[in-house]
Amino acid sequence: MLVNGVHTRTVWMEDGVVKMIDQPRLPHEFRIVDLPHHTDTAKSISTMIVRGAGAIGATGAYGIAQAALEAPEDGFHAYMAAAADTMSKTRPTAQNLFYGIKYVLKAIEGAGDDIAAARAAAVTAAQAVADDDAACCEAIGRHGAAVVPDVARVSTHCNAGWLAFVDWGSAISPLYVAHRSGKDVFVFVDETRPRSQGARLTAWELGQEGVPHAVIADNAAGHYMRTGEINMVIVGSDRIAANGDVANKIGTYTSALAAKAAGIPFYVAAPTTTIDPDCPSGDDIPIEERSGDEVRFTWGWSDAGEFIRIRTVPDGSPARNPAFDVTPAALIAGIITEKGIIEASPEGIASVARTL
Numbered sequence: 400m401l402v403n404g405v406h407t408r409t410v411w412m413e414d415g416v417v418k419m420i421d422q423p424r425l426p427h428e429f430r431i432v433d434l435p436h437h438t439d440t441a442k443s444i445s446t447m448i449v450r451g452a453g454a455i456g457a458t459g460a461y462g463i464a465q466a467a468l469e470a471p472e473d474g475f476h477a478y479m480a481a482a483a484d485t486m487s488k489t490r491p492t493a494q495n496l497f498y499g500i501k502y503v504l505k506a507i508e509g510a511g512d513d514i515a516a517a518r519a520a521a522v523t524a525a526q527a528v529a530d531d532d533a534a535c536c537e538a539i540g541r542h543g544a545a546v547v548p549d550v551a552r553v554s555t556h557c558n559a560g561w562l563a564f565v566d567w568g569s570a571i572s573p574l575y576v577a578h579r580s581g582k583d584v585f586v587f588v589d590e591t592r593p594r595s596q597g598a599r600l601t602a603w604e605l606g607q608e609g610v611p612h613a614v615i616a617d618n619a620a621g622h623y624m625r626t627g628e629i630n631m632v633i634v635g636s637d638r639i640a641a642n643g644d645v646a647n648k649i650g651t652y653t654s655a656l657a658a659k660a661a662g663i664p665f666y667v668a669a670p671t672t673t674i675d676p677d678c679p680s681g682d683d684i685p686i687e688e689r690s691g692d693e694v695r696f697t698w699g700w701s702d703a704g705e706f707i708r709i710r711t712v713p714d715g716s717p718a719r720n721p722a723f724d725v726t727p728a729a730l731i732a733g734i735i736t737e738k739g740i741i742e743a744s745p746e747g748i749a750s751v752a753r754t755l
Contacts, residue, residue: 400561400568400575401607402429408533408566409454412461412525415468419449419458422562426603427700437465437482444489444496450596451563452637452673453532456495460528462486463503467521472514479507491685492646492723494638494675499528501755529565535670535737536567543573543633543668543735550583552630554620554658557591557648558600559635559668569668570633571604573735578610586612587629589620591648593693593720617650621657632658633735636669641752643728643743644681645669649721655730664732667743671736676752681725691718 400407410419417434424430432448434440440462443449449458466482486500506524510517547553553574557563560571567575571586578584586605591597598614605612615623623629632654638646645651645667658665678684695712712718731743741747 400566400604403607408529409451409562410449410458410461410565411529412464412522415465417443417458417461417465419443419454420562421448422450422600423448423698424706425562426599427706437462437469438485440465441485441489444486447594451558452493452495452635453536453564453569453670454562455490455493456499456672457525457529457532457565458499459486459489459496460499460503460525463500463507464521464525467503467507467518475514475517479504490687492637492687495532495670495672498672498753498755499525502528505755532564532670532672533566535672536564536569536572538737539569539668539670539735540567540572540576542737542739543666544576544580544582546664546666546733546735546740547573547577547582547584548630551577552585552587552628554587554589554624554629554632554654555601556589556597556620556634556651556654558596558604560601560604562600562604563635568604569635569670569735571601573633573668574610575608578608584610586610587620587623588612588614589617589650589654590614591650592617593697595697596648620654621661624657624661624663629661630663632663632665633668634666636667636673637723638678638684639667639669639674639734639748640678640680640684641674641676641748642680642745643731643734643748644684645726645728645731645734645743646681646684646686646723647726649724652724652726655726659730665730666732666735667726668735671738671751671753674748674752676748676754681727684723684725686724687722689720689722691720694718694720
């Protein structure tokens with residue numbers, strides 16, 4: 400997608416070095432960070448320098464490829480097992496992370512004991528994961544644009560745009576396609592506290608693309624749905640269970656309930672790499688609980704031009720911080736995938752689920 404008019408991917412690899420947009424610095428500063436070692440790449444996921452299902456998946460794949468390039472010939476497979484364990488523990492909810500790791504490990508396994516071939520296979524496989532993510536999201540845009548009304552007033556939650564994937568995004572991709580085709584698209588951007596990925600990232604993306612939008616407080620979405628100012632909701636997903644239940648950024652379930660009450664369609668957009676066919680239902684999806692400091696403190700630019708952290712709650716007050724919630728399949732109008740729009744049901748999921 401576009402940054403100051405220049406096409407840019409969220410994450411990529413050059414000569415064994417993983418490069419990515421430093422997302423916590425947005426929208427105040429656009430900066431690329433270089434990660435020379437697989438442990439640096441793993442840390443970028445856990446600290447959320449990179450975040451979003453597809454972007455994490457590609458980053459995990461690149462990290463395993465880095466490990467393959469680093470690993471000594473003597474003890475290569477032990478080194479790879481340790482690297483895969485490190486990468487897998489960075490974040491527990493996003494299915495794309497585990498898909499990317501497994502995809503590269505399978506390519507390495509196929510090379511047998513030929514270490515040079517294993518290294519080459521790892522790099523090729525990691526790039527394939529990233530390219531597949533970008534292609535899937537472009538296809539999601541085409542399929543999803545078909546259900547975007549000619550006059551669309553769309554609510555979205557968190558950031559499921561280009562920054563959450565390698566390119567194009569999931570929930571925002573149909574809106575980019577619809578806007579470019581001439582449809583009247585306006586996006587209500589939930590702040591998505593506590594990390595404010597909507598206010599910081601989605602709003603920045605939409606501005607780069609020239610899509611009309613407004614940032615709203617998270618608890619304003621239901622109001623605009625009830626008054627008819629929002630006529631559609633599209634969100635992304637970090638993991639989709641075999642029965643069609645969906646895990647996404649905390650607050651998504653609340654948005655789905657409001658959409659149901661208002662009688663407006665609630666769509667989920669995700670590549671099929673987000674589907675976990677081994678996860679029976681949303682109750683089986685691990686929900687990451689992050690540090691309470693993300694709730695107690697916030698970051699931003701001061702009037703003096705400093706990027707600073709400030710406390711927003713009483714000193715000593717504890718906080719709870721689940722990063723995701725689960726939206727039951729019954730609340731979902733459809734899941735927009737690269738293969739088309741499917742029902743949020745066991746049959747719909749089984750029709751498109753991938754296996755490795």
